[in-house]
Each structure stands twice: as structure tokens, then as C-alpha cells.
Amino acid sequence: MAGALTEKRIDWTGIGFAVVLTLVIIFPLVVVGTWAFANVWRYPSVIPQEFGLRYWNQTLARPDVWSAITMSLSLSTVVTFLSALICLPAAYAFARLEFPGRSILFFSFLAGQAFPKFGLLVAIAGIFLTLNLIGTFWGVVLIQLVGTLLFMIWIPVAAFQAVDRRMEEAARDVGASPVRVFWSITLPQAGPTIAAAVLLSFVGTFYETEGAWLIGAPQIRTLPVLMISFINNQPVIQYGAVLSVLLWIPSFIALLFARRVISSGSFAKGFGG
Amino acid sequence: MSVLEIRDVTKAFGATKAVDSFNLTVGDGELVCLLGPSGSGKSTLLRMIGGFETPTSGHVAIDGEDVTRVPPEKRPTGMVFQSHALWTHMNVFKNLAFGLKLRRLPEAEIKRRVEAVLELVGLAGYGHRATNQLSGGQQQRVALARSLVLEPKILLLDEPFASLDQHLRERLREEVRDIQQRLKITTLFVTHGQDEALALADRIVVMRDGRTEQAAAPDVVYREPATPFVAGFIGTMNLVEGAVANGTFTHSGFTVPLPVGDGTATLAVRPEALEIVAVNGGGMAKIHRVTDYGTHAIVDIELPDGTRLKSMTSEARDWSHGQPIDLKPRAFAAYRDNAAIHRSN
Structure with missing residues (x-):
């Protein structure tokens, strides 16, 4: 009886959501993916007239694409590493210590995200100009570092705060020094959530465009910056599409990695969920 | 042979004194219960003995050696926390072995001692279990074993059974008493439950506002309460x-x-x-x-x-x-x- 009832009840709202989400998320991805592998695709055909890797060959044959990939990867790695180096101890301090100005400092990281970013960047670019940082690798590192602060402070702070203090005290009690407690207890306890923050900051840095463009151009060209110039200068859709697919790769790898490292609740936990 | 001495210890948080000129000597192998309502300073006192708080004034000595300013990792004390505070990213064996590894004992010795202490708390064969696969009572037993495996001179228990149900609490209480008697370990036990104190202690110290109201054997505290506060706190x-x-x-x-x-x-x-x-x-x-x-x-x-x-x-x-x-x-x-x-x- 109950089985028959559940069989008949169809969740139309759920199906509706699924269809809308599919259209909004999957459809553009499919279109871009198709464009990347289309040699010829003219109106009004629904599928490309000719599939092929012609534009991949053309794109990957360009040395500026390869240098942009290298640049993007090294930038993201350096920025994420420096960010972790600076932010994780700071996050621990925010989570565990009381010091004057703690909450004001804590919310100042949010302030950086609360204003229109471009205005802020132009002002910073003015300062960088006098410091001769415009167009340099480290100038871009610096500007992208600022962008990671919010994630790399707020999420680890929540992660550290979620670690039971008694666990740390119990470790002290059995003979572990404070440093040992941090390595053996606090970090493993907060680990999955911090891994999520590191991942977010890596992917976020990889896709960061405004800062890289404003501070780095024309010497420093990251993959997203290169894609913008491709789209602006050459009205061949395939170039943009191929680069889009290329840009998916790091986030795809990151997500695969994330599934292994991060339990599903970690992101939510990081934001106090 | 371990004696704990607390001499004139005061702990002030701002203007309030959580512990006020407190004196107590716990003899070798004695089990003393610190009994008092919440806010009476009993937990603060225990944390000062464990090294997690530093007294504003006064001294704590173990076997005549002043440990007042010694950090917790260098003290011969073992503490069992109310929330058991097991490390959830380690299994039972690793929880127990952590302190032994820090002491750089050989693998075989670590294994032997962990197995012996698991046997002692009635959890033989549970070493490979994850801590969240254990019941509340088993978790608290592991927490006790984690302290005992290091053979501390002083065992400190901070309301260890508060989160357990009545029936389990009574059983664990008896087990702790048995283990304490067998090991003859000097023990300080904090509780706000008078029945726990009456059942366990060699001596009860009733605390109020950071001071001792009465320190005496359980039957004396029950039959001849020294102050109206003790009279009202113990029993009806x-x-x-x-x-x-x-x-x-x-x-x-x-x-x-x-x-x-x-x-x-x-x-x-x-x-x-x-x-x-x-x-x-x-x-x-x-x-x-x-x-x-x-x-x-x-x-x-x-x-x-x-x-x-x-x-x-x-x-x-x-x-x-x-x-x-x-x-x-x-x-x-x-x-x-x-x-x-x-x-x-």
C-alpha cells in the first residue's frame, strides 16, 4: 500500500529544478565544449559540420599559450604557498588568542571584498607604479595574495575554532610540546577544512583576471588574461572555446583531488555551517 | 609514593578569585574528591595542578618538588577530561600510544603497555577501533587508559562521568575505584555530584567560592557537616x-x-x-x-x-x-x- 503510494507520487518541483539547473549549467558547458572541437560550425546547423582538432593544434602551437599556462600555474602555486604560510598561523592566532583589535582586523579582510574590486585595484596599481612593481611577477603575486586572504583566513579560523581545546590540552598532558600539539592534533583535526581553503585559493588565483591584467600587463600574461585578449582581438569563437576547456583542467583536477581529501561537510563547516 | 601539596594557592580572574588561598595535601595513594557547585573553583584548581592554569600566587608541589610554573607536558600528572577529549583522527591504539611515542619507547614496549592498559580498563582487543565507534562509557575508559598508560604520579579526573547516564556512571565509578585501589595511584577527582563523592572518596573536600568549607572523610561530611552550606549540599x-x-x-x-x-x-x-x-x-x-x-x-x-x-x-x-x-x-x-x-x- 505504502509502496504504491510512493510510486505514484512524482516530485514535479524537484524535476523542475533539475531541468532548469541542467539548462543553465550543463547547456553552456556543452556548447563551449562542442565549439572547442568544431572545425566548421555554421548557422543554421544544430551540430557542427566538421569535428576536429584543428583549433587545438593552432592554439597549442602558439608559444604565448604555453608561456601563459606556465605563468598561471607558477603564479597560483606561489600565491597559494605564500598565502598558506602567512594566513595559517594568522588564522590560528585569530582562533585561539585574544589581542587588541582582534575583531576589527578580522572583519577588515571582508572589507577588501566588500568594495568594487576594480576601483581598489586601480588605486593599488597607482602605488605599485611608484614601487616599480607594475608588469612584474611579484607585483601580480602581491595583488593576487590580497584576493586569497578572505578564504585563507576565514575558513581556517573556523576550522581551528572547531578543534576541541580539550583535545589540545590532553595532548599537552601526555607530554607534547605546543608545536607538537599543533602538528599532531590541531592541524590533522582542522586538515580537511584547511585543504578546502587551500584548494579554493589555488583555483581562485588561477582564474583571477582583473588584478593580473591591471598589474601584470603586458609582460605578465596568465591564461585567463590571454583568453580575454583572444576573444577581444580575434572573432574566432574556437580560440576562446579551446582556452576555456584548457582552463577547466586545473579545477577539474582540483575537484578530483578534493573528493578524496575533503569530506562533504568541510566547505560548509568553513563558513560556519 | 606520590604526595600532592597545594599551598596557599590563589587564582584570580580579574577581580574575582576563582580559587582563594587554598591548601590541601593529598597523601600517597589517596583518592580525594573536590566537591562543590559549579563556579566553586574546583575545576580551576584541578587545571592548576595539571598545569593548564598558572596560580596568581601560591605553590603546587608533587613529592616535594615545586611544579607551580612547570608546563603540563613536563608534569607527572595525568588528566581525564569531562568531554573525554579523545583524538578522533587516531584509533584507540594510537590515542594510547601517542604519549609513549613522545617518550621514545621502543615499539614492542609501547605495544605491550597499551595492551596491558586496555586489559585494565576492560577494553582488550579494541585497539584498532576508531574512537567514534565506541560508546560513551568506552570512550571515557579509553580516556582513562590514555592517562594511566603513562603511569602518572598524580591522576586528575575532571567530572569524567558527567556526560554519561546514571547507570553507566555508577558502574564506571566502581571501576575507577577498583583501578585506583589496585594501582594505589594518588588521585584527585572533581565532581559536583555528592553521591559520586560519597561513593568514591577517601576524603571529600567541599569547596565554595574558591575556599574549603570542609575536608573530611565521607561519613563525617555526611553526618557532621561543618557549615550550613555543607549541610545543604550533601544529601537532603x-x-x-x-x-x-x-x-x-x-x-x-x-x-x-x-x-x-x-x-x-x-x-x-x-x-x-x-x-x-x-x-x-x-x-x-x-x-x-x-x-x-x-x-x-x-x-x-x-x-x-x-x-x-x-x-x-x-x-x-x-x-x-x-x-x-x-x-x-x-x-x-x-x-x-x-x-x-x-x-x-
């Missing part, structure tokens, strides 16, 4: 304030012969020592309610001014609501200025 106690004149204590119709000087006094009578006598009209008080517990009954008594007292009787059917009665305390104590001035037994 009727406390009545009244005036003494010409050798008689009076409070709203309730009179008791009390051979002390004139003045005010607080009378303390256990329900089992407060006898009630039926009268035909008049009487010192009226019965408000009778609650039958089968083995005994509790009679709620109301004095003319509304003060309520409790009496324990064997027969519920003899008494009914509104019945006039007289009160005859068989044994009682009287206090004045926070000290006992008279005991009748």
Missing part, C-alpha cells in the same frame, strides 16, 4: 533559620530545645531524623503532601509562615494532606556564624 537537609531564647529554638511555631546562648541559629535536620507526630488540632505544622516511594515516603510539611520541610517515614498511609502535626527532630545540628554550635545525636 532541612535548614531552618530561627531565634534562640532561654535554651529554645523557635521558627514560626516550630520549637526545639537547643542548649546554646541566645541569638540567631540555623537548625539542620535530615528528613530521616525529623519525626512527625499526629496531634488533634493545633500542632506546630500541617502536612502539605505525601509522596510514596514504596520503601519509604516523603512527607512535605508546611510551617505556619509557609516554610517547607521534609520528613521521611516508613508508612505513607498514616498521613494525609492538611493533617496537623508536631515535629520531633531526633538528631540535628545548629549553626551560628557559619560554624556548628551544637550537635544532638
